[in-house]
Amino acid sequence: MRIAIPKETHPGENRVPVIPDVAKKLVRMGAEVVIESGMGLGAGFQDSEYTDAGCQTSSDRAGLLGSADMVLRIRKPAIEEVSQLKQGCIHVSFLDPFNEHELVRAFQSAGVTAISMEMIPRSTRSQKMDALSSQASLAGYVMVLLAATRMPGIFPMMMTPAGTLKPAKVFIIGAGVAGLQAIATAKRMGARVTAFDTRDVVKEQVESLGAKFLEIDLGETGQTADGYAKELTPEQIEMQRQAQAEVIADSDVLITTAQVFGRKPPVLVTRDVVERMRTGAVVVDMAAETGGNVEGSVPGETVNINGVTVIGDGNWANVVARDASQMYASNMFNLVDDNWDEEAKAFQVDFEDDILQGCVITHGGEITNDTIKNILEGGS
Numbered sequence: 001m002r003i004a005i006p007k008e009t010h011p012g013e014n015r016v017p018v019i020p021d022v023a024k025k026l027v028r029m030g031a032e033v034v035i036e037s038g039m040g041l042g043a044g045f046q047d048s049e050y051t052d053a054g055c056q057t058s059s060d061r062a063g064l065l066g067s068a069d070m071v072l073r074i075r076k077p078a079i080e081e082v083s084q085l086k087q088g089c090i091h092v093s094f095l096d097p098f099n100e101h102e103l104v105r106a107f108q109s110a111g112v113t114a115i116s117m118e119m120i121p122r123s124t125r126s127q128k129m130d131a132l133s134s135q136a137s138l139a140g141y142v143m144v145l146l147a148a149t150r151m152p153g154i155f156p157m158m159m160t161p162a163g164t165l166k167p168a169k170v171f172i173i174g175a176g177v178a179g180l181q182a183i184a185t186a187k188r189m190g191a192r193v194t195a196f197d198t199r200d201v202v203k204e205q206v207e208s209l210g211a212k213f214l215e216i217d218l219g220e221t222g223q224t225a226d227g228y229a230k231e232l233t234p235e236q237i238e239m240q241r242q243a244q245a246e247v248i249a250d251s252d253v254l255i256t257t258a259q260v261f262g263r264k265p266p267v268l269v270t271r272d273v274v275e276r277m278r279t280g281a282v283v284v285d286m287a288a289e290t291g292g293n294v295e296g297s298v299p300g301e302t303v304n305i306n307g308v309t310v311i312g313d314g315n316w317a318n319v320v321a322r323d324a325s326q327m328y329a330s331n332m333f334n335l336v337d338d339n340w341d342e343e344a345k346a347f348q349v350d351f352e353d354d355i356l357q358g359c360v361i362t363h364g365g366e367i368t369n370d371t372i373k374n375i376l377e378g379g380s
C-alpha cells in the first residue's frame with residue numbers, strides 16, 4: 001500500500017501529520033511511504049530524516065496524490081485535490097464534515113474513502129487515535145502561556161521585600177480536554193483558578209486539579225452518550241451569562257473553551273462583560289475561528305476591547321508544532337495500525353469496526369456516515 005504525505009498548505013501551518021519515527025513504523029509494517037519534499041520542515045524535520053526512516057520523497061505533488069492508496073494529512077484538502085485522487089484511495093485528515101458539504105460530495109463522487117479525524121468516537125479503545133483530544137490538550141496549555149505573556153502582571157503570588165503580589169485570578173469556561181489542561185497549566189503557574197462547565201461530572205475533575213468550580217444552577221443540562229455537552233436553551237444561556245458576569249469582571253484572565261459538538265459554540269460572554277474587566281486583563285477565545293464564546297473576539301486576531309486584550313488566534317497547537325506533530329502522528333499511526341491487514345499489507349475498511357463506522361464519511365461512492373448523510377440530504 002502506497003501511503004502519501006503531502007505538505008500542509010494552509011498559511012502558517014507548521015504541524016506535520018507524520019514524523020520520521022512514525023514513518024519508520026509504517027515502513028516496517030510493509031507500507032511504501034512517500035512524502036512531498038520539505039513536508040516536515042515546519043516542525044523541524046529534514047527530508048533526510050524521512051529517507052533514513054525508509055521513505056521516498058517526491059516534489060511532484062499531483063503525481064504523489066494521484067498514485068496514493070492512502071493519504072495522511074492534518075487539514076482538509078482543497079476540493080481540486082480530491083479529483084486528483086484515485087478511486088478507492090483512503091484519505092485521512094480533519095474534514096469539518098458538518099460544514100464542508102461540497103467537500104464531502106467531492107469525496108463521494110471521486111469514490112474516495114474519506115476518514116474524518118473529528119469523527120473518531122470518544123471511546124476508551126479509540127483514545128489513542130483521538131486527534132481532537134491530543135491537539136485540544138496542547139491548545140489548553142498554549143492558551144494559558146499566551147495569556148500569561150500578554151497580561152501586565154504575573155500568575156503566582158510573590159512575597160518579596162518590595163511587597164506582596166497577589167496571585168492572578170483565572171476563570172476558565174468549559175472544562176473538557178482543553179479546559180482541564182488550561183486549568184492544570186494555570187495552577188502550576190500559581191494562579192487562582194475558577195472554572196465552570198455545564199456537565200456536572202466535571203466538578204470533581206476541576207477540584208482535583210486544585211481549582212474552584214463555580215456553581216450555577218441551570219436546571220437540566222447533562223451530556224450525550226459520547227460525553228459531549230448537550231446544547232443549552234436560550235434561557236439557560238442567559239442564566240449562565242448573568243451568573244458568570246461578576247467572576248469574569250473580577251478576573252485577570254478569561255479562557256473560554258465551551259463547545260457543543262457539531263454546532264456553533266454558544267456566545268457565553270457578551271461585550272459589556274468584557275468591557276467590565278480591568279484594564280490589562282486578557283481573554284482567550286479558543287473557538288473564535290468558528291464563532292467563539294466571546295462577543296467581540298476576532299478570528300485569527302488579537303484585538304483590544306476597552307483596555308482588555310482579546311485573543312482569537314486559533315490553531316493553538318501549531319505554536320508547539322513539534323510536539324503537536326508527534327501527538328498527531330501517533331494518532332494517525334494507531335488508526336492505521338488498528339486496521340492494518342498484515343498479509344495484504346494494506347488498510348482494511350471494515351464497517352463492523354465501531355471506530356470506522358463513526359469516522360468514515362464516504363466509501364465506494366456513498367456517504368456512509370448517517371449523521372452527515374442526514375445533514376446533506378436535508379439540504380446544505
Ligand code: NAD
Nearest residue numbers: 122123127133174175176177197198199227229257258259
Ligand atoms: P468539547 O470540545 O465538545 O467541549 C469543551 C467543553 O465545553 C466540554 O467540557 C463541554 O461540556 C463544555 N461546555 C459546553 N457548553 C458549555 C457551556 N455553556 N458552559 C460551559 N461549558 C460548556 O469537549 P471535549 O473537550 O472534546 O470533550 C468532552 C468530553 O468528552 C470530556 O468529558 C472528555 O473527557 C470526554 N472525552 C472522552 C474521550 C474518550 O473517552 N476517548 C476522549 C476525549 C474526550
